[in-house]
Amino acid sequence: MWANTHAPTASAPPHGAASRSTSKNCQQEDHTRHVTDRYTRPWPILIGVVGQFVIMPLGAIVVAKLLGLNPQLAVGLLMLGSVPGGTASNVIAYLAKGDVALSVAMTSVSTVLSPIVTPMLMLYLASAETDVDAQGMAMMLVKTVLLPVFGGLVIRLVADSVVDKILPILPWMSIVAIGGVVFGAVAKNAEQLASVGLVVFAAVILHNVLGYFLGYMSARALKQPEAACRTTAIEVSTQSAGLSSGMAAKFFSPEAALPGAVAAVIHNVTGAIYASMVRRKPLN
Numbered sequence: 001m002w003a004n005t006h007a008p009t010a011s012a013p014p015h016g017a018a019s020r021s022t023s024k025n026c027q028q029e030d031h032t033r034h035v036t037d038r039y040t041r042p043w044p045i046l047i048g049v050v051g052q053f054v055i056m057p058l059g060a061i062v063v064a065k066l067l068g069l070n071p072q073l074a075v076g077l078l079m080l081g082s083v084p085g086g087t088a089s090n091v092i093a094y095l096a097k098g099d100v101a102l103s104v105a106m107t108s109v110s111t112v113l114s115p116i117v118t119p120m121l122m123l124y125l126a127s128a129e130t131d132v133d134a135q136g137m138a139m140m141l142v143k144t145v146l147l148p149v150f151g152g153l154v155i156r157l158v159a160d161s162v163v164d165k166i167l168p169i170l171p172w173m174s175i176v177a178i179g180g181v182v183f184g185a186v187a188k189n190a191e192q193l194a195s196v197g198l199v200v201f202a203a204v205i206l207h208n209v210l211g212y213f214l215g216y217m218s219a220r221a222l223k224q225p226e227a228a229c230r231t232t233a234i235e236v237s238t239q240s241a242g243l244s245s246g247m248a249a250k251f252f253s254p255e256a257a258l259p260g261a262v263a264a265v266i267h268n269v270t271g272a273i274y275a276s277m278v279r280r281k282p283l284n
Contacts, residue, residue, distance in 0.1 A: 044099075044224060048106040048232045049113065051218050052211075055236055056081035057121050059210045063203050075126050076256035077203055080244040080263055082121040084110035084145070088268055089238035095275035097283065098231035106235045111149060115141040133251055140247060204263045208270050211237030226283045234274065238267050 060081035064074035085107040093103035110117075118141060119134035126132055215236030219229040245260030 044102055044219075044228050044232070045105050045109055047219055047222055047224065047228075048102070048215070048235045049109050051215050051232060051236045052085055052106075052110055053082070053113075053117050053121065055214045055218070056207070056211055056239065057125055059207055059214070061125065063207045063210070067199055067203050067206070069199065069203060070255075071129055072253050072255040073200060073203070073259060075130055075252050076244075076248045076259040077207060078126055079122065079248040079252070079256065080204070080239050080241065080259045081207065082118045082125075083240045083244045083247070084114040084118070085235050086238045086240040086242075086267065088271060089234050092234045092238060092271035092275055093231045095272070095279060096230050096234060097227065097279050098234060099227045100231075102228060103231045103235055106231070110235075111145055114145060115139075130252065137247060137251060140250070144243065144246075200258050200262050201266070204259055204266050205270070208237050208263070208267060212270070212274060230278055234271065238271060239263060241267055 057078060058081075060074075060077040063069075064077050069077065087107060089107060090100060090103045092098075094100045115138045119132075119137040122137060123132045123134040212233045216229050216233035218236075219232035224232065241260045241263035243260075245257045245264065248260055249257035
């Protein structure tokens, strides 16, 4: 496996640790050169990022209506669909023989855009059903996502030799940090999960599979190569579930945190299944 309280500090530091870990871990010179090359050709990145912020929020609404989710679970699923891509997508893209540099670029762009796009999506798509603190969401995303990422880049620049020494343990730090958010959400909501668990699992799986299918088909329709199509499918469908769970718990309710907590496990399982299915197929 790769890597719920209402207080912001409960979710911010763990996700911040994960963000710092990921940002440091992706700065090796050869890898950075390939990622930079992707930024000079923004069309594939645009397909993935737009697909993620369109397909997943709208897909969450469709799935919630289809399964008749209660308002809190529905807003939690929408929160899951509105957050940026998860860093596990980069590992899944590697295992699926996708374009890893493109995956990293897509994740980076969606992360940078998230303090603006995520609150806007929640405001326009959920405000009719519940109160949405868009400004609070934006500030939380800046503190828990952007600042740790930029902090990791600065640390890499000023303490390169130190980072090289601790680089091997950073992915494990990310796993532990995200696990803390997820297990906290599950522990706080064990009773609710027991009563609505089946429908939550069904909603998260259906939402995730929808992301894979529509992500792949959108890239294929726009004549992207097979590696980019696989990467787009993975990036669109794999959300930052730990962040979603923490934000849903803070801004909505403990029950709203359940889709994100369940997705933190499901997305890794479906990612492994998808990678095993496609990795043996030719890229041409």
